[in-house]
Amino acid sequence: MVKLYHAFYTRPAIDVARDLVGAILVRRFRGRTLRARIVETEAYVGPHDLASHASKGRTARTDVMFGPPGRAYVYLIYGMYEMLNVVTSVEGDPQAVLIRAGEPLDGWDADLSGPGKLARAMKISRALNGADLTGDALSFAPNSGARPRLVAGTRVGVDYAGDWKHELLRFMDADSRAVSKPRPKVEPAGRRSP
DNA sequence: GCGTCGATGGCA
DNA sequence: GCCATCGACGCG
Numbered sequence: 092m093v094k095l096y097h098a099f100y101t102r103p104a105i106d107v108a109r110d111l112v113g114a115i116l117v118r119r120f121r122g123r124t125l126r127a128r129i130v131e132t133e134a135y136v137g138p139h140d141l142a143s144h145a146s147k148g149r150t151a152r153t154d155v156m157f158g159p160p161g162r163a164y165v166y167l168i169y170g171m172y173e174m175l176n177v178v179t180s181v182e183g184d185p186q187a188v189l190i191r192a193g194e195p196l197d198g199w200d201a202d203l204s205g206p207g208k209l210a211r212a213m214k215i216s217r218a219l220n221g222a223d224l225t226g227d228a229l230s231f232a233p234n235s236g237a238r239p240r241l242v243a244g245t246r247v248g249v250d251y252a253g254d255w256k257h258e259l260l261r262f263m264d265a266d267s268r269a270v271s272k273p274r275p276k277v278e279p280a281g282r283r284s285p
Numbered sequence: 286g287c288g289t290c291g292a293t294g295g296c297a
Numbered sequence: 298g299c300c301a302t303c304g305a306c307g308c309g
Contacts, residue, residue: 133301142301152296170293207302248301271299272303272307 092117095231096174100161100179100224104186105260107179108134112262113234113240116193119227120214127203128240129231130267134260135176135187142252145185153201155221156185163229164221165210165220172207175215177224177231191247191261192271228266239264247273 095114100107111132135143144153144166155265156178157166161174164176164187180186193203195212203209215229222229243259250256264272 135301144301150297166301167295168294168300169302170295170300174301176301182289191301205302219308247303 093234093235094225095233096225097161098212099231100177101181102179104136104158104179104188107177108112108132108188108260109241111177111188111231112236112264113188113236113239115196115232115234115273116190116213117230117232118213118215119229125199125213126196127201128196128208129190129193130264130269131190131192131271133189133191133278135189136260137180137184137232140252140258141255142246142249142258143185143187143280145187149185153185156187158182158221161224163215163219163222165215168207173210173216174206175213175219177209184212192263192267192269194267194269204269240266247271 110128112128116127116129121187138145140146145156149157152166155162162178164178165173168174175190176187178187191206193209195201195203196249201212203212219229224230242263242265244261245257245263
């Protein structure tokens with residue numbers, strides 16, 4: 092299967108975030124392969140982005156974000172959920188894309204409609220923090236089907252981020268039902284219940 | 286359908 | 298003390 096390589100990740104997080112919607116996440120775990128079609132992402136665009144962990148500076152946790160692109164940044168949140176991110180841009184410029192939701196492939200039945208649920212179901216934990224995404228355990232394959240109809244929204248759970256909370260840096264496949272819970276407040280044009 | 290709340294641990 | 302979350306629960 093075709094794999095995305097370093098050139099794909101060596102770009103601004105906003106571009107990578109948009110291009111990852113529709114791409115395939117491939118996880119190899121104990122001899123099995125789990126695949127999912129990504130339907131929702133968020134971009135964290137640099138140290139000046141107050142919603143980004145990198146705005147706190149380089150620490151033990153955020154160290155991977157400051158390293159080379161094309162690696163996984165996985166952290167624990169709320170004491171029980173792991174979040175999968177992809178490091179982008181160039182070394183020294185901490186940008187990343189959060190993988191928020193996906194649809195299981197190959198007849199696999201799973202609920203991947205949220206970043207915590209996706210990571211748990213795909214056996215992604217902090218053990219993969221820093222993992223090279225061109226490697227065997229975790230990788231992405233390009234979108235091979237029709238390009239998804241993209242919609243943008245504000246990022247979830249970043250009310251503390253000042254003006255940055257209003258930025259439209261969340262990208263979703265408008266036609267997927269697996270998009271995570273806080274749905275964008277978008278009314279379909281020309282239709283309303285009586 | 287929507288608002289509220291608690292779980293649970295690492296981090297600054 | 299705060300989280301880039303989730304599921305359970307109460308409501309009417």
